[in-house]
Ligand SMILES: Cc1ncc(C[n+]2csc(CCOP(=O)(O)OP(=O)(O)O)c2C)c(N)n1
């Protein structure tokens with residue numbers, strides 16, 4: 191019998207605390223598959239944030255260190271500068287990376303720090319109970335935009351990937367989603383490419399992942415997958431945003447598709 | 448090694464490099480810029496070393512946190528308003544039991560204040576500073592030589608106790624030029640802590656964190672921190688005493704204030720007033736025991752600070768009401784002169800009817 195599914199070596203034997211249908215669980219799985227396939231488990235150091243994924247270190251079987259809210263890119267910078275042989279990644283929510291941590295993110299990217307940011311965009315602050323995030327869609331209801339996000343009062347959804355892509359030190363930026371098997375596959379490819387960019391010492395890499403939060407969106411997991419497809423991708427179009435790496439992906443094609 | 452003439456800020460940089468500091472992260476602020484610039488010139492291109500001018504003090508201290516995770520000696524420096532921004536990171540360093548050296552070449556506050564020397568960050572430095580129940584070791588030099596010596600000691604203490612160490616200087620110390628001798632050469636190999644986070648090669652993966660959903664875990668962390676703090680109090684408290692043996696009046700001062708006071712005390716002695724000085728070198732741990740001992744030898748204390756009375760609270764805790772304590776402070780970045788302090792000492796001496804040497 192052919193084994194088609196097994197637990198990645200880099201994924202600990204622990205039950206996820208994430209809500210059913212949460213995108214974090216899928217991304218964790220993808221990350222650990224990439225670690226295994228690239229054989230980098232013993233080189234990787236992860237910086238998880240305050241946010242729903244604060245306990246990511248209970249699941250990812252690699253060295254990990256907590257960062258203060260939003261400071262992941264600065265912590266990763268210090269680590270990588272002190273020990274350039276490490277493969278350092280931050281794992282950050284949209285509140286973490288695109289609100290409180292905007293400065294750290296932009297400047298780490300601008301310096302071309304050879305680190306990787308896994309950026310989970312779920313359009314809300316998950317851990318603190320579903321408040322507005324910088325990425326909350328226009329008119330979207332959250333606990334702090336109970337009448338819907340009014341862009342005249344609350345500003346517009348922030349397209350962080352496009353912003354970061356403007357700085358020269360950013361080498362590879364792609365936006366993906368985990369709301370369908372095809373998108374999940376693309377996300378994995380993008381994560382792999384981001385780590386390859388770091389291994390090749392080419393600069394800053396980021397994968398923005400549109401990720402369902404059924405709990406705070408008050409939807410079923412299925413509805414949340416559809417909502418990513420029908421609503422989120424309008425504001426946050428999927429695809430490659432920037433690639434200056436000139437590297438080929440594993441299939442030999444230029445760029446991740 | 449021969450003595451060389453150096454600015455205080457540069458002496459810190461040189462001492463740090465000789466202590467094996469591998470990473471420096473900073474953000475410009477007067478009056479400490481010469482230190483950042485010294486590191487840009489002398490550390491940034493050294494083999495294996497790294498210098499980053501960060502986008503903010505918040506980032507700089509978090510880079511220190513990252514470098515400390517990787518097990519290397521790392522430092523940052525700033526002045527008062529920037530140190531306020533570093534407090535979040537210092538709290539995390541303390542919680543994660545990570546060594547780091549943080550230099551505060553302090554200036555007048557509150558707010559943007561002024562760029563001239565002041566001692567108004569005593570509370571901030573010695574009471575933790577950021578959120579949570581923690582302490583940092585605080586070293587208070589009073590000369591350029593001591594800036595260099597204490598910088599080296601700061602790195603050793605930080606590693607020994609896995610704790611952030613603050614060097615509390617001020618604009619006057621940082622900007623003045625004095626002869627200094629460096630007692631150590633830079634190590635041929637940069638030190639790396641054995642518990643460095645460098646990827647799980649040949650060992651199980653490791654986690655550095657403080658957040659926990661179990662209050663009892665947090666309680667245990669705090670207990671363990673405080674057990675170590677008790678040990679530091681026992682082992683590492685340092686101070687200087689000057690002419691206290693027969694003193695009727697003891698002036699208590701730290702940093703440059705102590706230096707100014709010393710000049711005044713010399714003149715007071717020449718006038719027959721039996722005055723001595725007590726200078727804490729570690730502000731935390733504060734030398735409570737030694738001050739308490741002094742209550743048996745002296746009649747009166749004068750606390751002199753370049754603030755409105757912060758260290759005096761520790762002196763009061765040490766004296767426990769056994770002796771009267773007077774206070775003289777100059778806040779706001781104005782540097783008092785030795786003759787001004789001599790006037791204060793002389794007036795107090797006669798007011799209190801203390802014995803004059805015949
Ligand atoms: C300085 C600071 N401010 C606020 C918080 C509270 N806090 C924890 S997580 C979080 C945001 C979580 O949202 P996001 O980054 O989008 O991640 P998610 O939980 O959605 O995965 C906030 C505001 C904190 N931990 N620290």
Ligand code: SF4
Pocket residue numbers: 207208209211212213214242312316317402403404405406
């Ligand atoms: S609240 Fe949202 S982001 Fe957090 S675990 Fe639940 S579904 Fe995931």
